[in-house]
């Protein structure tokens with residue numbers, strides 16, 4: 001479904017980014033460009049230099065660093081009387097104007113850390129997440145919502161969960177891609193059964209700020225396939241473009257010209273594919289005159305098993321995403 005959210009429809013609640021890397025920045029930048037209030041965003045990021053970079057790029061943004069930064073981002077600074085003193089003592093580094101160190105608990109928590117550290121990060125946040133019940137959005141590749149649920153249930157009796165006396169927050173899993181950095185992302189999303197339509201709409205509006213295409217999948221395993229198509233996909237096109245640039249150079253063209261022609265051809269082809277009512281095969285056939293130049297190229301590609309190779313590549317990424325789920329989801333906990 002193409003994103004059609006307007007600014008009015010967009011959720012503008014308190015947003016905590018756990019992790020301030022490239023994807024977090026892409027989402028944050030896109031939201032700010034759509035008019036999301038900067039004062040509603042807080043980024044917890046362990047690397048101080050990265051915080052300073054984000055601060056300089058988004059003046060007034062609240063960034064937090066230090067051992068308790070993630071918890072503070074989720075709980076808000078008013079939640080604990082000791083919080084302000086930790087800020088004063090420097091246990092937590094708050095990079096923001098003094099006036100804004102007072103902030104409310106997060107309504108939405110975006111888990112934007114590397115999959116390898118997600119487990120420890122969520123276990124550390126688990127009590128805060130259980131008590132505050134924010135909407136949890138994970139963009140970590142390969143980690144299943146059931147694993148995130150187990151991490152959030154850390155230290156809780158099975159019985160309490162079954163009896164419902166302890167509740168886990170709703171989780172939505174997103175696989176975005178790096179073109180989100182230029183507001184041209186494609187994202188796949190999966191919501192667990194306990195999410196409400198409103199929560200799904202909130203998550204969609206947040207991701208739509210940086211993604212031109214937001215697609216929900218019905219079964220979680222399809223997120224692995226989303227990863228194989230659009231999550232890793234930008235790299236496939238970069239590889240294709242590298243190869244085309246190299247081909248131009250080998251045939252005597254200067255690199256800059258080969259690169260520029262390649263990039264615009266890729267962009268133009270994508271735009272045609274998007275705007276045309278023709279399917280992809282028809283578009284290809286329309287460029288390919290019988291016995292012509294394109295025909296010669298396509299025959300060479302097909303003879304080399306191009307289609308099969310691409311399918312193998314996508315399947316390898318899909319399979320790796322499933323393996324990551326096993327490796328990082330932690331069967332044992």
Ligand SMILES: O=C(O)[C@@H]1CCC=N1
Nearest residue numbers: 141177227231232233
């Ligand atoms: O390569 C990776 O593992 C991540 C997931 C999708 C894109 N990059």
